[in-house]
Amino acid sequence: MAGGMLCRPYNRPVKGEMYAMNCAPILSVNNLKTYFFTDEGAVRAVDGASFAVHPGKTLGIVGESGCGKSVTALSILRIVDDPGRIVEGEIMFRRADGGEPVDLAKLDAKGGEIRAIRGGEIALVFQEPMTSFSPHYTIGNQIVETIQLHQDVGKAEARTRTIELLRMVGIPRPERRIDEYPFELSGGLRQRVMIAMALSCNPRILIADEPTTALDVTTQAQILDLLREIQERTQMSVIIITHDMGVIAEMADDVIVMYLGRVVESGPVDEIFHRPQHPYTQALLRSIPSIFAEPRTKLPTIAGSIPHPHNRPAGCPFHPRCADFMPGKCDRHEPQLRPVSASQMASCFLYHEPAEAPQQS
Amino acid sequence: MLTYTIRRFLLALLTIWAISVLAFAIIQLPPGDYVTAYIAQLASSGVDVTPEFAENLRQQYGLDSPIWVQYLKWMEQISRGNFGRSLEWRAPVLDMIGDRLWLTMAVSVSAVLFTWGLALPIGIYSAVRQYSIADYIFTFIGFIGLAVPSFLLALILLYLGFRYFDANIGGLFSPEYQLADWSLGKVWDLIKHLPLPAIILGMAGTAQLIRIMRANLLDELRKPYVITARAKGMSEFRLILKYPVRAALNPFVSTLGYLFPFIISGSIIVALVLSLPTIGPLLLRSLVAQDIFLAGTIVLFLGIMTVFGTFISDILLMWVDPRIRFERRE
Numbered sequence: 001m002a003g004g005m006l007c008r009p010y011n012r013p014v015k016g017e018m019y020a021m022n023c024a025p026i027l028s029v030n031n032l033k034t035y036f037f038t039d040e041g042a043v044r045a046v047d048g049a050s051f052a053v054h055p056g057k058t059l060g061i062v063g064e065s066g067c068g069k070s071v072t073a074l075s076i077l078r079i080v081d082d083p084g085r086i087v088e089g090e091i092m093f094r095r096a097d098g099g100e101p102v103d104l105a106k107l108d109a110k111g112g113e114i115r116a117i118r119g120g121e122i123a124l125v126f127q128e129p130m131t132s133f134s135p136h137y138t139i140g141n142q143i144v145e146t147i148q149l150h151q152d153v154g155k156a157e158a159r160t161r162t163i164e165l166l167r168m169v170g171i172p173r174p175e176r177r178i179d180e181y182p183f184e185l186s187g188g189l190r191q192r193v194m195i196a197m198a199l200s201c202n203p204r205i206l207i208a209d210e211p212t213t214a215l216d217v218t219t220q221a222q223i224l225d226l227l228r229e230i231q232e233r234t235q236m237s238v239i240i241i242t243h244d245m246g247v248i249a250e251m252a253d254d255v256i257v258m259y260l261g262r263v264v265e266s267g268p269v270d271e272i273f274h275r276p277q278h279p280y281t282q283a284l285l286r287s288i289p290s291i292f293a294e295p296r297t298k299l300p301t302i303a304g305s306i307p308h309p310h311n312r313p314a315g316c317p318f319h320p321r322c323a324d325f326m327p328g329k330c331d332r333h334e335p336q337l338r339p340v341s342a343s344q345m346a347s348c349f350l351y352h353e354p355a356e357a358p359q360q361s
Numbered sequence: 362m363l364t365y366t367i368r369r370f371l372l373a374l375l376t377i378w379a380i381s382v383l384a385f386a387i388i389q390l391p392p393g394d395y396v397t398a399y400i401a402q403l404a405s406s407g408v409d410v411t412p413e414f415a416e417n418l419r420q421q422y423g424l425d426s427p428i429w430v431q432y433l434k435w436m437e438q439i440s441r442g443n444f445g446r447s448l449e450w451r452a453p454v455l456d457m458i459g460d461r462l463w464l465t466m467a468v469s470v471s472a473v474l475f476t477w478g479l480a481l482p483i484g485i486y487s488a489v490r491q492y493s494i495a496d497y498i499f500t501f502i503g504f505i506g507l508a509v510p511s512f513l514l515a516l517i518l519l520y521l522g523f524r525y526f527d528a529n530i531g532g533l534f535s536p537e538y539q540l541a542d543w544s545l546g547k548v549w550d551l552i553k554h555l556p557l558p559a560i561i562l563g564m565a566g567t568a569q570l571i572r573i574m575r576a577n578l579l580d581e582l583r584k585p586y587v588i589t590a591r592a593k594g595m596s597e598f599r600l601i602l603k604y605p606v607r608a609a610l611n612p613f614v615s616t617l618g619y620l621f622p623f624i625i626s627g628s629i630i631v632a633l634v635l636s637l638p639t640i641g642p643l644l645l646r647s648l649v650a651q652d653i654f655l656a657g658t659i660v661l662f663l664g665i666m667t668v669f670g671t672f673i674s675d676i677l678l679m680w681v682d683p684r685i686r687f688e689r690r691e
């Protein structure tokens with residue numbers, strides 16, 4: 001399975017010996033399908049995604065807008081909005097108590113267990129720090145509330161901790177800032193506060209959904225540095241969602257590339273960058289502006305546009321835009337995510353032959 | 362914030378002055394004056410009136426001096442706490458208004474309480490369970506509530522009460538308390554009589570507020586901060602009350618100001634049907650009779666209530682929405 005593949009030690013030294021010991025993934029998503037049942041029909045936002053998150057590692061999820069990255073994150077926390085529903089697959093999560101992994105996909109979305117995990121063991125940082133806070137309460141109020149939801153501490157104690165957290169994420173004069181409202185802070189500071197709130201209950205996985213998209217370049221770099229530094233200190237796992245290959249290069253240990261709700265390629269970050277296997281990954285990498293590029297050369301973009309989610313192409317979903325398209329094969333059969341090297345997997349007929357019968361899509 | 366409040370308060374006073382001018386002007390608008398109306402009334406009941414008699418009356422009431430002099434006289438008297446005498450009833454205006462003003466407030470406040478008490482929970486429920494059967498039912502009932510004129514509702518309820526309970530459910534007091542002095546028993550009697558007018562007067566407003574609350578909350582429920590709160594692991598119930606509902610309350614608070622005058626002016630017909638001893642019917646009567654001091658005082662009071670209602674709702678709004686407090690901090 002996906003987890004097993006990624007778990008194999010790579011040919012490069014990994015941060016510390018921790019890795020070998022905690023090889024079992026902390027989170028492993030298998031064949032996850034989350035559909036939105038709209039009036040116009042089912043939108044297959046996530047359509048059979050599989051990946052694994054390892055202790056103390058950062059998984060990068062990359063893909064164009066609308067490929068299901070956010071819905072994947074929301075599915076893990078079970079906060080997908082109506083009319084969305086997980087229709088298939090499992091989300092195995094090893095809880096802090098060290099017991100058997102629980103399947104988050106099977107839990108009652110409103111129940112106590114998943115609510116203890118949300119914010120407590122798996123925390124989320126959003127793209128838009130402005131609208132992700134309520135303007136009606138101080139940031140202190142909103143963080144203290146999170147702490148008290150998951151830990152049995154009094155108001156005063158929670159407040160002291162909040163000030164500590166704010167200091168840790170680099171908010172100047174935290175004992176004053178704690179009583180300010182979100183709109184009194186700059187975008188960068190707000191994102192730091194958001195991170196402080198996510199960290200408030202010492203989560204074991206931090207999911208950051210495009211945490212820097214709304215920020216200017218300098219602030220982006222600072223926030224990414226902060227995330228990395230915190231991760232090194234706390235040894236938590238991070239899932240970073242982005243459509244920016246630069247962010248992936250800087251942050252991720254492992255990468256999954258998503259296209260139309262599926263994982264089309266996965267592997268260690270070095271392999272993905274140096275030996276991309278899937279034509280879509282190759283195209284994505286070509287689209288990054290390089291500092292070595294000739295000035296004023298046209299930025300290559302991926303040909304064609306993302307298909308509307310209601311009429312997903314038959315066969316390989318990428319075939320209308322693929323440079324290696326093989327007629328009769330790619331438009332008739334659906335490729336599967338298969339190993340293409342010791343550590344890498346890809347879903348493409350360049351690397352395996354289609355099953356006998358054409359699959360229904 | 363304090364400077365803002367003070368500035369706002371001074372502005373309120375200025376507005377009240379403007380209202381007093383306007384109130385006076387409006388009363389003077391119809392052709393003729395009280396005497397014309399009075400004489401017409403006398404003539405229609407067969408009494409002969411000489412022009413000298415009319416002139417005398419005019420002088421007696423100061424109706425012969427220019428309008429602005431009349432206004433200044435009026436204001437001067439008011440500043441001394443003398444609101445003048447009702448020309449028609451030949452009694453001090455304050456005595457005429459007295460109890461009626463308080464009873465009107467009691468009816469209005471209970472109508473508002475009824476409206477909010479019903480509209481907020483139903484609106485919240487309808488938004489959270491959008492397109493559920495209950496949502497459709499509330500929507501349906503809401504449209505009926507909007508479509509049926511409240512005086513008709515009053516008539517129907519009066520009829521039903523008369524027919525099936527053999528009781529006159531109009532008025533605000535039982536007969537034995539009608540003329541009695543204020544006592545605990547009378548207050549209790551009043552409280553027992555309040556719900557019916559409150560429901561009738563609040564019905565249309567309730568239906569409207571349910572729609573507003575539902576729409577506001579549906580907007581708020583889609584905001585990212587709701588997802589943030591959910592991702593923290595909050596229970597749905599706590600989360601909705603703490604975050605989106607609070608945001609959706611803003612428009613309610615900001616309309617608080619004109620709610621009272623709206624209910625009073627909208628309640629005249631219902632008050633007549635239910636024979637409520639409130640201020641609406643008195644205002645109507647005084648306007649018809651061109652009873653200037655009585656009508657002027659009532660219009661002035663309504664104006665003051667509106668201005669203060671708006672003032673209070675502004676202050677409340679700052680309390681509910683920190684962004685407004687922040688903007689007005691200087």
Ligand SMILES: Nc1ncnc2c1ncn2[C@@H]1O[C@H](COP(=O)(O)OP(=O)(O)OP(=O)(O)O)[C@@H](O)[C@H]1O
Pocket residue numbers: 036038043044045063064065066067068069070071072081082083084243309
């Ligand atoms: N509430 C919803 N109702 C219907 N479809 C939805 C809903 N939410 C998401 N989708 C669909 O699910 C698909 C995946 O959305 P998602 O937000 O996960 O994309 P994304 O990869 O995060 O993109 P972006 O980079 O723009 O954030 C989209 O095609 C979108 O149309």
Ligand code: SF4
Pocket residue numbers: 278279280316317318319320322323324325326330335347348349350
């Ligand atoms: S399966 Fe065919 S169309 Fe799809 S990516 Fe591979 S080569 Fe391209």
Ligand SMILES: [Mg+2]
Pocket residue numbers: 069070071209
């Ligand atoms: Mg997204």
